[in-house]
Amino acid sequence: MDAELLTQITDARDRALAATAARNRIERLVDPGSFVEYGVLAGESSDPDDDAPADALVAGVGRVHGHPVTVASYDTTVRHGTQTDRNMRKLVRLLYLASRHRWPFVVFVDGDGARPGHPWVVPPIVVYNRGRFDVYEGLAELSGWAPTIAVISGRTLDGNAGLALLCDFVVATAGSTVGSRGSDGTIYTRPVEALAADGSVDLIVDDEAHAIDTVADYLAYWGDGFGTDEPSPTHGLIADIIPVDRRHPYDVRRVIEALADAGTVLELGERWAPSMVTALATLGGRPIGMMANQPLSPVAGAIDSPAADKAARFVELCDAYELPIVSLVDNPGYMVGPDAERGGIARHHARPLAALHHRTVPLCSVQLRKAYGLGPFAMSGWGASRLMPELRLAWPSVESGGMSLEGAAFLVKRKEIRAAGSPEEARAIRDSYAKEMRDPASGVSAGRTFSFDDVILPGETRERIIALLEAIPRVFPAAKKHPIDPR
């Protein structure tokens, strides 16, 4: 072949390799030597001397933990990581492959949105997708079919931000920003920490290296886990996490940590809806999702609208990824009061119930302590005919009831409590009646009345769930069940 042709290619490729910021990220994520790049020569123009390496987007197929993934990264050193018709078409190629082969899609999204002044071809009836989907459609199609993962590391505007906000899982580095260019050209941004507090970003990490490690970890739950089924070093002390005083709070993350395999817990959404903790983990080596009420939260584990939203989305995520759900229950019910009502709890409360109702993955609930009112329904699917939890366990500290014992006592003995001579006397009246009101679905009698499948010692929980999950293998259905609602 004409040597000059070969030289042109190698020269052009050398120039494209200058998009090092993007390449370094991808190299760090994927298994060594596994990356096959798409469109390495695609530049901003067709000029042989084009000076926009890879048109600001490096894209291809690689492997992580041996499993195929599609991965792309904008490169902000090239045209500020802006989007063009050409680099969007690279993403479309990946989304096509991901959709066809059920491969995860990972994208590093930082960049400034559409490239200013880029000559758009805009005759009528031209659609810029050259594949089956355009990019946003592709992400929507992939949602619930294979993981879609975005890394926000740096400033991310407009169309770049939209990519992230359509992904199932968004990890961001501290100090990054997300925003939009106003019609007058002013750039408006918000810190990713603010988006994380609103549920639009799932996790904040210190730096890009941590973000990449987190993506690799996240992909392990989609895959085969971490190759370990070692119990947590804290497992032996699990019963001690529940305080002796039944009204004393504790951190439910400690229960999650103690139940899961050692070092396998990845919490999602830790910065929003603090009364609901959601985490991925493995149990006996099997990837699972865990959702838990957080007694340590300001609302003592009550389920408010953000908590309901968070639980609903998590159930959809687990259902789509075929991750069994372990639900740890300790809540006083749904949040009540004027602020909760203004926040729409009467509508939001139904979201986790509906998500649980429509799931097909197995669900094990463990009632650690209390659940009043509709609280147990929200966490375990209620005792419905065909959608019961596969296993419904309780610890001996279990308490049930239409509302808290103290609250019920107040309602019934209101007059006497108000007429009491001292606060101590009032409390005594309340506590005495509360004791009388104790629901039979509490403590050991919860097992006697078969209100639960079993009341067990905390230390037995792990083995029970593992044994049941072994009976229910992970099966990926041939078609997508449903998308994962972004919010």
Added chain:
Amino acid sequence: MDPRLIEELAAAKAAQLDDARPGVVATVHQAGRLTARERVGELLDPGTEVEYGSIAALDRTTGAWVAEAGGVDYIGTVDGQTVITSSTDFTDRGGGYGAGRLERLFALAQEHRWPLVLFVDGGGSRARHPRVGLGHLELNGPFGRYQLFDGVAELSGWVPTVAVVSGPSFAGHASLAGFSDFVIATGGSSIGMGGPPMVEAALGLALSASELAGVEMHEMTGGIDLLVDDEHQAIAAARRYLSYWRDEPSGPAGPGAEAIAELVTDRAGADGPYDMVPVLEALVDQGSLFGLRPQFARSVITAFARIDGRSVGILASQPGVDDGAIDEQAATKAARFVELCDAYELPIVAVIDTPGCITRFTGDDGTPQIQPGINRWHTRAVMAHHHRTVPLFAVQVGRGGGLGPAVLGGMTGGRSTPVLWAAWPSTDIGTGDGFAAVRNQHAYDDVIAPADTRQRISRLLARLPRQLDRAAKKHPIDTW
């Protein structure tokens, strides 16, 4: 048979009727409300009612029949369409759920695809409801296919589920309403997860039901779909909502159809922002525009309507509010509406004039802030559009900035591509903004004269028969 048995039954049934309790009926009427039987009687077509559980229920504690189970349950028709309807009776110890019978009716509704209309006011589980004390794993088991809430969840997206709330509705009653596709409330009612006594016990706040969870508040915050004056209006609204489940002949084009172009004025001109409602009225059959959640997130309009008799959903910008910008609540309002229309096989007409999306948050100084931008509430709508299968007609009548057109009309490069993406000459394509690369804007099927829009949509609708005969539900309708 022993005639005494027949007499005993007749007496038991007679005791359930309003005639048997004139004092209670008078009290209800003095409060400007209807009894449970009057509500159902006004909703159902005369002579079609079949009551279920007329002398239910058994008091499990004593084994004796009790006078009233806290409500009435019926199958009947509304304008010829079979529906399941149930009303709680708040005069009977606060109104039961009709539990046991509702579950039965839910199964029938699911089996036969019959819409559901629930009148739900009451205070949740009775203090001494036989279920209290059983730890919420129902020992009696379901009667029929469902327990209570899973029945409404299952019906969601399969049949229209309508809740009418007249009076205080708390806890389990509010939950039934919250699960429903369409919640109608009468003025002065309240809907909340915990009633005033529980809030006093839990939070130490002594509030009236209205102060705590009044429907006037919910009207603004999206908790209900429609606020009306009284139960007669509520029943009429339920009837009207159900009518869009059918296609039926309806009036001619609305007023202003010929002069529709004049309704869209230059925003920068002396008239300021125009009101989209008259534009929509001019586009659809006369008197057919039925707004849903009209006071919530008003920069986006959601409504049912008819075009030459075909039921459609209308999803439109309202340039008169926030300049038509789409905030988080407007985006979620759009997303839920797309799911609703998709489930009911209602084609969607999107009428677009928006500068794009905005985000609201509390600034560092504690004051409310607004700035251009998106979050997951906005992408929810894009996701909903991608997964719908009903046809969509997008008409851009003005601006289409940022992700705005995708929130209202979906993307244009895949499954959610509209059947028609038309532009009026007033369309302002602007310069390529930050979303230009992904939104494929400016890809119009045609630029059309405003006065031709209705006919264009109507002719395409005639080519797209409604697909209500599918065998399984597509998806539930998100309650938010």
